[in-house]
Amino acid sequence: GNSVTQMEGPVTLSEEAFLTINCTYTATGYPSLFWYVQYPGEGLQLLLKATKADDKGSNKGFEATYRKETTSFHLEKGSVQVSDSAVYFCALSDRGSSASKIIFGSGTRLSIRP
Amino acid sequence: ETGVTQTPRHLVMGMTNKKSLKCEQHLGHNAMYWYKQSAKKPLELMFVYSLEERVENNSVPSRFSPECPNSSHLFLHLHTLQPEDSALYLCASSQAWGRHSGELFFGEGSRLTVL
Numbered sequence: 001g002n003s004v005t006q007m008e009g010p011v012t013l014s015e016e017a018f019l020t021i022n023c024t025y026t027a028t029g030y031p032s033l034f035w036y037v038q039y040p041g042e043g044l045q046l047l048l049k050a051t052k053a054d055d056k057g058s059n060k061g062f063e064a065t066y067r068k069e070t071t072s073f074h075l076e077k078g079s080v081q082v083s084d085s086a087v088y089f090c091a092l093s094d095r096g097s098s099a100s101k102i103i104f105g106s107g108t109r110l111s112i113r114p
Numbered sequence: 115e116t117g118v119t120q121t122p123r124h125l126v127m128g129m130t131n132k133k134s135l136k137c138e139q140h141l142g143h144n145a146m147y148w149y150k151q152s153a154k155k156p157l158e159l160m161f162v163y164s165l166e167e168r169v170e171n172n173s174v175p176s177r178f179s180p181e182c183p184n185s186s187h188l189f190l191h192l193h194t195l196q197p198e199d200s201a202l203y204l205c206a207s208s209q210a211w212g213r214h215s216g217e218l219f220f221g222e223g224s225r226l227t228v229l
Contacts, residue, residue, distance in 0.1 A: 034217070036218075041222070042222050042223075043116065043118075043120075043204050043206075043220035043221050043222045043223050044204065044206075044218070044220045045116060045219075045220065046217050046218070046219075049217065089157070101159070101162065101170065102159075102218055104156055104157040105156065106155075106156040107156070107157075
């Protein structure tokens with residue numbers, strides 16, 4: 001079945017460091033790919049998405065490129081801030097039902113030191 | 115403000131209690147979801163309703179009973195829960211597949227503690 005694997009956390013970086021959180025997926029067909037973020041005490045919210053191969057999603061300085069050849073969707077940011085501390089979830093859509101079935105990775109907790 | 119509101123935000127209940135979680139969405143979506151988020155475990159999809167009809171039930175114990183009276187409201191009725199059911203319960207909504215890329219809009223969650 002479809003699945004998402006992302007790097008385990010926690011990840012701790014200093015402010016202004018470069019961030020990469022790896023995500024790979026297994027899927028049949030052509031899923032859409034997402035990164036969701038969960039700030040402390042809140043629900044998840046969409047950070048960025050890509051709906052087809054070679055698409056690049058971007059938002060708030062974060063980027064991820066849909067790589068079909070490597071089945072990856074790694075999240076990157078050039079210079080992180082303390083406010084980026086959160087849990088990040090990689091996800092893919094499964095078109096098997098009439099509603100949107102989203103399969104989530106296990107999440108990566110990111111902590112940024114001032 | 116995501117357009118999805120969950121109440122209560124926090125709930126403490128004994129194992130013999132009956133309580134309900136409520137979710138309301140103001141986004142005009144026609145699919146709603148319940149997810150369970152436990153510490154150190156992936157998000158678990160519990161139930162999916164599309165156009166008010168349950169389309170997915172991922173082997174959830176019968177002590178959890180969903181109800182979707184219309185496309186804007188979703189309930190999760192809780193009865194004789196176990197301590198291991200303590201978790202953050204997240205509600206989400208979306209457009210049904212075919213008209214949208216599948217983005218989910220989440221509420222802030224209801225933190226449940228079972229004593």
